[in-house]
Amino acid sequence: MRLPNLLREAANTAWATKVPSALIVLLVAVMCAATLATVGRTAAAEAQLYERLDSAGARVLTVTEPSHDSYELINAATIGQTGALSSTERALGTITAIDVVNGEIGEGGERVPAWGIYGNLENVVTMEEGRWPQPGEALVSAEAMDRLNLDAPVGWVEQATSNPMEDWAIVGTFSPRDPFGDYTAGIVYPVSPDQPAATTLHVVLHDANHAGPAQSAVLQLLDPPATDHLTVQSPMSMAQLQDELTGDFTTFGRTLLLGVLAGGAFLVAIVVLADVLVRRKDLGRRRALGASRGVIVGLVLLRTMVPALLGAGAGVAGGLAMARSFEAQPPWEFTAGTAVLAVLAACVFAVIPAIYAATRDPVAVLRTP
């Protein structure tokens, strides 16, 4: 039998037997909707959590050298070498933050923190207004501008001491880049080239999973005189947590998905079996008129697939609507995969009733009133 004729026969049969077809539509729709509303929600939650765990803040390796016992390990050379590592997205050094006040007001003014950046300032902040600062100049955040009583990003700030050693001219405003959100409270300035070394090295990695090898590489570059000379804060535990959570989510989602699909497909198989039993005379006639067992199996499977496709469409629409109300939209790959899996599961479970139909004795069926 030609495939177009088989498809036409299957569609006609599905249309002619409306009750089982409607039941298959309903079951597959429920399978898809339930999967998207439960497993899809889990998948969306997993995606959100993964996104959070993969944010720059969760990918920062921080190495601190005590300023009172400095070997000047975090210097221009080591920061540059760290930035050149394949696992590194950005690398920069900072010196210990100090308090500054509006230079016009003096020591009595409100204090804001000032961070000296060793390396490219563009790695830390985005300039909003003005120009990039030179040594002796600084950028101020909008929040700090308010606290310093500055109407515009002009003027100057000085160390908040009775005998200030340094001051900086304000030449613009900034907003901090992730993961340096704390800097929104103060000002940033480029460290003078006279400053021999930074106290803290911040390494933003491409992936938290690279934390282990990256930490080893950075420590090799810095080459501390003693293992406890440097303090290291690593995202390794975050990467481990990410792996564990991903594993848990995957196992849970897979179990739930299999349960929903297997349960729904089992019910589809019962509907198809009942349909085959009711239509035994029709199938017997087809066999007597020359339909092979393969044609009968194909006919039953395609007759199941036609309403299953309709059900998958309806179920996806319903499931997405439910997922939207939970504010956890599953990824499109998951949605498409669910529809395909639901149709496949329905068809696979319909194989047994299809084979049953194909192997009935047509003579016994036709001669039984």
Place this chain on the structure above:
Amino acid sequence: MLSIQDLTFRYRRGREELFDDLSYFFEPGKVTVVTGASGRGKSTLLYVLGLMLTPLRGTVTLDGQDVSAAPDAERSRIRAESIGFVFQDSVLDATRTILDSVIEPALYAGWKQGAAQEQGWELLDQMGVGHRADHKPGEISGGQAQRVAVCRSLVTDPAVVLADEPTGNLDQANAEGVLNALSAAAGLGEIARTVVIATHDPFVIEFADEVLAL
């Protein structure tokens, strides 16, 4: 050409053996009527000839080939292409049109839909039921339904037509119409066709060229 050699059949759960090494040559272009008392296996012989039942012993030969022991797929192909069936109660698909029912065997034989419909129309017109082609089986009479069944049995221009009590549910006028159609079928088409009718109705024997009594 259809023949049987030393044929014996037994149902799987039965003990009684039927036909007792029966041999017979069904002559092409003639109507052979199989008669006999109830339980002698008239219908069973038709189903054996139609390759739906496998004999216990002996062979069914079609065009010189032993087809009785062929694999199921091959027997299905032969049924679709070379054997037409007419059942006692026509067995038409109640959900489809008359034309759809007529072309069913042609579709199983791998014909294109258009070619099958063309052949179906021609046969329905020949049998005088062309005007009912778009009707459903529930909308035509029993006699018309049986003539439609004859059309269906001829749609692939088969070498053999097997009819199991084709007039069992018809009055004499309708029965005569169906039997005339089957007699005509023996000589219809490009080759002389073998027509075998199983019946216990003496009226049918009047239309027989040969009689096989079981």
